[in-house]
Amino acid sequence: MKVTRNTTAKTAVLEVFEKSKTALSHTEIQKQLNNVCDRVTIYRILDRLVNDDIIHKISNLDGTVKYAKCNHSHQRVHIHNHAHFSCENCHEITCLETVKPSYIMPHNYKVNEINFTLSGLCPKCLNSNI
Amino acid sequence: MKVTRNTTAKTAVLEVFEKSKTALSHTEIQKQLNNVCDRVTIYRILDRLVNDDIIHKISNLDGTVKYAKCNHSHQRVHIHNHAHFSCENCHEITCLETVKPSYIMPHNYKVNEINFTLSGLCPKCLNSNI
DNA sequence: AATTTAACGCAACAATGTTGCAATTGATTT
DNA sequence: AAATCAATTGCAACATTGTTGCGTTAAATT
Numbered sequence: 001m002k003v004t005r006n007t008t009a010k011t012a013v014l015e016v017f018e019k020s021k022t023a024l025s026h027t028e029i030q031k032q033l034n035n036v037c038d039r040v041t042i043y044r045i046l047d048r049l050v051n052d053d054i055i056h057k058i059s060n061l062d063g064t065v066k067y068a069k070c071n072h073s074h075q076r077v078h079i080h081n082h083a084h085f086s087c088e089n090c091h092e093i094t095c096l097e098t099v100k101p102s103y104i105m106p107h108n109y110k111v112n113e114i115n116f117t118l119s120g121l122c123p124k125c126l127n128s129n130i
Numbered sequence: 131m132k133v134t135r136n137t138t139a140k141t142a143v144l145e146v147f148e149k150s151k152t153a154l155s156h157t158e159i160q161k162q163l164n165n166v167c168d169r170v171t172i173y174r175i176l177d178r179l180v181n182d183d184i185i186h187k188i189s190n191l192d193g194t195v196k197y198a199k200c201n202h203s204h205q206r207v208h209i210h211n212h213a214h215f216s217c218e219n220c221h222e223i224t225c226l227e228t229v230k231p232s233y234i235m236p237h238n239y240k241v242n243e244i245n246f247t248l249s250g251l252c253p254k255c256l257n258s259n260i
Numbered sequence: 261a262a263t264t265t266a267a268c269g270c271a272a273c274a275a276t277g278t279t280g281c282a283a284t285t286g287a288t289t290t
Numbered sequence: 291a292a293a294t295c296a297a298t299t300g301c302a303a304c305a306t307t308g309t310t311g312c313g314t315t316a317a318a319t320t
Contacts, residue, residue: 101231
């Protein structure tokens with residue numbers, strides 16, 4: 001098996017995630033990194049972190065892709081089946097770790113993963129009367 | 131209010147949707163149209179059809195965007211809150227019109243729209259023992 | 261048939277993501 | 291501490307996807 005290394009670029013990316021309470025796009029991460037590393041390197045780090053189950057990928061309704069740190073606090077095996085909220089006003093994406101949808105599937109489908117994104121107004125924007 | 135016109139390009143795009151049982155990406159539509167119109171025109175037609183509530187936009191887990199015809203059969207006012215299934219093997223996306231998730235939201239969020247995508251194996255691929 | 265303007269084609273651009281390859285550097289071994 | 295190995299990086303080049311401006315075309319109405 002491949003050994004993964006703790007490089008300065010990877011550490012820097014992880015710090016950005018640590019500081020952020022919301023999900024981040026590649027571009028947002030790049031801006032915060034301030035030329036710590038190349039654009040391509042960020043893509044590769046994100047790929048690795050997703051593979052290692054350290055972050056997860058979220059694709060938004062408008063087609064944009066964001067990443068967020070996984071919260072492993074309570075589970076041994078991490079499951080990504082929680083919901084995300086996408087604010088139409090500030091465009092922030094937050095994980096709704098407590099929201100787990102229930103649903104009934106037709107027969108003959110094998111479900112491996114679910115993606116549940118709700119959009120509307122987040123508490124912050126709702127309170128400022130948009 | 132703007133008047134929308136029935137152009138040959140728009141009719142051709144609608145025919146492609148009519149023939150297809152699954153959701154289609156811009157690229158897939160373009161291939162089926164065989165130079166009926168320009169690439170840009172397809173984008174503009176898709177935008178119009180989404181606005182007119184004739185098709186809906188689905189953004190997939192992997193970041194790809196697809197479109198599918200809306201099924202207005204039983205409702206007056208169309209709601210897009212049904213689930214989609216994305217097959218990991220054949221990459222087809224189908225609407226699961228009957229699947230509607232139930233969930234409980236934290237306070238202070240205003241939900242306008244939901245996107246619920248399940249991925250795994252569709253009946254066709256499940257039966258061929260992948 | 262004339263008129264109006266929605267829709268179109270084309271070109272050019274912007275954003276996002278990918279790939280190949282030589283150089284670098286983290287981790288391990290000697 | 292130096293040598294070794296390969297994971298990781300930077301750079302350049304490319305691919306894909308989506309957008310915008312503008313002059314032209316063609317639906318729909320008069």
